[in-house]
Amino acid sequence: MQLLKIFVTCTALSLLGNLAASNDLTITDAYAISSGKMAKSGAAFLLIENTSNTDDRLIEVTSEVAKKVEFHTHIKDEKGVMKMRRVEQGFIIPAQGQHELKRGGDHIMFMGLTSVWSDGDILEVILRFEKAGDLKLSIPVDQRREGVKHKH
Numbered sequence: 001m002q003l004l005k006i007f008v009t010c011t012a013l014s015l016l017g018n019l020a021a022s023n024d025l026t027i028t029d030a031y032a033i034s035s036g037k038m039a040k041s042g043a044a045f046l047l048i049e050n051t052s053n054t055d056d057r058l059i060e061v062t063s064e065v066a067k068k069v070e071f072h073t074h075i076k077d078e079k080g081v082m083k084m085r086r087v088e089q090g091f092i093i094p095a096q097g098q099h100e101l102k103r104g105g106d107h108i109m110f111m112g113l114t115s116v117w118s119d120g121d122i123l124e125v126i127l128r129f130e131k132a133g134d135l136k137l138s139i140p141v142d143q144r145r146e147g148v149k150h151k152h
Contacts, residue, residue: 024052025093025132031142032110034117042066042117044108044125044139047100050093052131058099059090060128067112069125074104084109093129117141 026049034042042065050056061069071087082104091106093099101107108125117123121141126134 025050025056025129025135027137030137030139031145032123032139033143034113037116040113042110042113045101045103047098048093049098050095052095054095056093056132057090057130058093058127059130061108061125063123063125065114065123066110070109072109073106119143
């Protein structure tokens with residue numbers, strides 16, 4: 001029975017490959033994780049593709065799944081230690097290009113989770129872009145997923 005549940009969850013998640021799109025932006029490969037049942041924080045990762053001829057910027061993300069949602073990245077300090085830092089200005093999505101939010105790099109950070117995240121849960125978020133405006137996105141929780149390798 002457990003194997004069937006995992007199969008159904010994985011099949012459903014694979015069908016969500018191209019989750020959201022506006023006229024010029026496409027969001028793919030979105031997924032979220034938390035660090036366990038007692039977690040107070042979680043993160044989301046995704047790929048944003050911009051098919052327009054002008055840069056856009058992801059400037060804000062909102063969701064009711066956490067008390068606070070921010071953009072974060074990892075930076076190596078002078079001792080070679082990776083540290084997570086808030087990114088207040090958001091992320092540029094280059095014209096005719098893409099920007100990947102991934103583990104160990106840029107990502108969406110959820111702090112003060114309002115509920116426990118389990119595999120298969122769907123997180124509703126709104127991504128706000130400087131030019132494209134608001135884009136509603138449904139992000140599946142996939143605790144077992146490792147990062148996806150993209151061809152650049």
